[in-house]
Amino acid sequence: MITSKNLTFSYSPQKRFNFPDIACNDKEALLILGQSGRGKTTFLHLLALLLQPDAGEIQISVHNLSGLSAIERTKIRAKNLGIIYQRAHFVSALSVMDNILLSTYLAGSKQDKEKASYLADELGFADHLNKKTTQLSQGEQQRVSIARALMNNPNVILADEPTSNLDDNNCQKVIELLKKQSSLIGASLVVVTHDQRLKDEFPNQVFL
Amino acid sequence: MNLFKISIANLKEKKLNSFLSALLLTLGIGMISLLLLLNKQLDEQFRRNIRGIDMVVGAKGSPLQLILSSIYQIDSPTGNIPLSEVNALKRNPFVKNIIPLSMGDNYHGFRIVGTTPKYVGHFQAKIKEGTLFSKPMDVTLGSKVAKNVELKIGDTFASSHGLDSDGDAHNDKKYKVTGIFEPTGSVVDQLVLTNLESVWEIHEHAEMPASDIKENDPAHEEEMGETHHEAEKQVTSALIQFRNPMGLLTIPRQINQNTSMQAALPSIEINRLFSLLGVGIDTLRALALVIIIIAGVSVFISLYNSLKERKYEMALMLSMGATRTKLFLMLLLEGLILAVTGYLSGVLLSRVGLLLFSRAAEQDFHYSIREFSLLPEELYLLAGALVLGLLAAALPSLGIYRLNISRTLAEE
Numbered sequence: 001m002i003t004s005k006n007l008t009f010s011y012s013p014q015k016r017f018n019f020p021d022i023a024c025n026d027k028e029a030l031l032i033l034g035q036s037g038r039g040k041t042t043f044l045h046l047l048a049l050l051l052q053p054d055a056g057e058i059q060i061s062v063h064n065l066s067g068l069s070a071i072e073r074t075k076i077r078a079k080n081l082g083i084i085y086q087r088a089h090f091v092s093a094l095s096v097m098d099n100i101l102l103s104t105y106l107a108g109s110k111q112d113k114e115k116a117s118y119l120a121d122e123l124g125f126a127d128h129l130n131k132k133t134t135q136l137s138q139g140e141q142q143r144v145s146i147a148r149a150l151m152n153n154p155n156v157i158l159a160d161e162p163t164s165n166l167d168d169n170n171c172q173k174v175i176e177l178l179k180k181q182s183s184l185i186g187a188s189l190v191v192v193t194h195d196q197r198l199k200d201e202f203p204n205q206v207f208l
Numbered sequence: 209m210n211l212f213k214i215s216i217a218n219l220k221e222k223k224l225n226s227f228l229s230a231l232l233l234t235l236g237i238g239m240i241s242l243l244l245l246l247n248k249q250l251d252e253q254f255r256r257n258i259r260g261i262d263m264v265v266g267a268k269g270s271p272l273q274l275i276l277s278s279i280y281q282i283d284s285p286t287g288n289i290p291l292s293e294v295n296a297l298k299r300n301p302f303v304k305n306i307i308p309l310s311m312g313d314n315y316h317g318f319r320i321v322g323t324t325p326k327y328v329g330h331f332q333a334k335i336k337e338g339t340l341f342s343k344p345m346d347v348t349l350g351s352k353v354a355k356n357v358e359l360k361i362g363d364t365f366a367s368s369h370g371l372d373s374d375g376d377a378h379n380d381k382k383y384k385v386t387g388i389f390e391p392t393g394s395v396v397d398q399l400v401l402t403n404l405e406s407v408w409e410i411h412e413h414a415e416m417p418a419s420d421i422k423e424n425d426p427a428h429e430e431e432m433g434e435t436h437h438e439a440e441k442q443v444t445s446a447l448i449q450f451r452n453p454m455g456l457l458t459i460p461r462q463i464n465q466n467t468s469m470q471a472a473l474p475s476i477e478i479n480r481l482f483s484l485l486g487v488g489i490d491t492l493r494a495l496a497l498v499i500i501i502i503a504g505v506s507v508f509i510s511l512y513n514s515l516k517e518r519k520y521e522m523a524l525m526l527s528m529g530a531t532r533t534k535l536f537l538m539l540l541l542e543g544l545i546l547a548v549t550g551y552l553s554g555v556l557l558s559r560v561g562l563l564l565f566s567r568a569a570e571q572d573f574h575y576s577i578r579e580f581s582l583l584p585e586e587l588y589l590l591a592g593a594l595v596l597g598l599l600a601a602a603l604p605s606l607g608i609y610r611l612n613i614s615r616t617l618a619e620e
Contacts, residue, residue: 050614074526
């Protein structure tokens with residue numbers, strides 16, 4: 001579960017963002033739509049605890065996140081959040097399998113190879129586990145990053161433009177997998193996008 | 209999955225960069241390590257053989273040459289001196305021991321040295337088989353000679369004139385092997401020892417054709433001496449031990465001023481030789497240090513560049529729960545792995561170099577330098593390499609503490 005209240009953030013006095021309140025329960029999905037320059041990524045980074053808001057509150061699962069230190073926020077992020085970025089990025093020196101395991105290693109949880117293989121099977125890239133990530137297509141890469149986000153059984157999955165670099169076919173696949181997998185582990189799914197193709201996929205929507 | 213594995217993967221990802229850094233370090237460390245090894249072992253070899261010899265007397269000429277030829281048997285002798293003058297030194301109260309040496313012939317490149325049993329006693333050479341030479345034309349072989357020329361006790365052989373194996377053979381007089389020494393680790397190993405009379409006997413009867421007369425040939429001069437003054441016996445040089453160090457102060461000057469001989473002090477000449485070699489060694493060492501510093505710069509540049517490329521990866525790992533210190537350690541580990549790799553292969557390289565050098569030295573001088581164990585100085589070298597790796601990695605990696613996660617992730 002993730003909620004936000006009265007979030008504001010400014011990069012400079014002229015550029016100030018006021019974000020709408022959101023609430024997304026476990027197993028629910030929320031789409032945040034907005035054009036470029038409306039602070040979509042900033043909003044997502046606030047929710048992902050990568051940025052500190054000027055004012056307002058965020059609650060993730062049972063944790064109220066006001067007044068936490070940077071290290072505590074990092075820990076909560078690692079344990080409770082799965083983040084999927086616009087372009088899938090990886091540690092290029094490592095194989096697909098190791099990139100997936102990396103998130104468990106860095107979060108300090110068990111490095112479960114079976115689970116990684118299972119997710120790879122579910123998401124359809126089981127043949128590529130020993131390849132380097134650069135050898136995969138964009139659609140495949142995005143599916144790998146979904147698997148990586150799911151490894152720690154997060155409470156919330158945040159996706160920043162997960163489909164904007166994908167063709168219609170892959171877009172459909174990726175969004176279905178996201179919805180299915182996040183409800184399977186009982187997580188809230190928050191997708192931030194300008195991609196109009198996703199409009200009809202989510203009943204809950206917020207406009208920036 | 210752990211930090212070490214990620215570091216290794218990162219190094220493998222940049223194979224050529226890593227290779228270059230490690231290669232430079234290998235060369236630098238290898239050179240320094242080889243210099244250390246050579247320096248130590250040459251020093252040991254040289255010191256071992258002069259132990260207990262306070263002074264050498266021989267014909268006038270270069271004192272260094274006299275030392276090299278009489279103690280180490282690697283240079284030509286300076287000439288001959290009358291035995292009577294050498295014996296006159298015995299009257300000096302400071303002189304404890306005189307070991308006369310007479311050389312000029314060889315067998316297959318191994319020098320035949322006429323001397324007295326005192327020489328054997330001085331190097332504490334023990335007989336392995338047979339007996340020590342006693343009659344003229346009897347010889348006892350050093351262990352290395354015995355191994356190389358395949359002579360057994362009772363075998364006879366003809367020596368060749370001069371100090372190279374291609375001299376004329378003295379076919380009319382044959383030496384007879386009566387014994388073989390145990391290995392001593394000293395110059396005795398590479399010598400054929402006989403008594404003084406053998407050397408005189410060989411050259412008394414040898415008829416030399418005029419065309420064979422060579423300038424500065426000690427054996428030849430000796431012969432000339434023999435023909436002109438039959439009565440006067442000559443030797444090449446003599447090793448002298450003093451009863452106490454006071455002898456060093458007066459005797460060398462007396463000899464140099466009042467006799468036809470010169471006196472040379474081994475410790476002084478060897479120090480002189482080493483200070484001459486030292487210039488070359490210092491230059492090489494400076495060069496090796498420069499290479500090592502370049503290796504450090506190479507580690508720095510390759511990490512700096514790869515860090516710029518991997519900025520996003522770093523931000524990603526930070527967002528997934530890595531602490532900045534953890535990533536900093538990961539980068540340090542990359543520098544350390546390079547340093548250790550460079551050090552190990554450098555030490556290995558120096559051993560290969562030593563083996564090659566030793567082979568060449570054995571062929572030319574019959575000396576072998578084969579001590580491959582790790583020197584204490586090389587542990588300092590390891591510490592130095594680690595510090596270098598750490599520093600070269602730490603400088604560019606400090607940027608990790610300034611990385612803005614959100615901006616880096618948003619930018620790409």
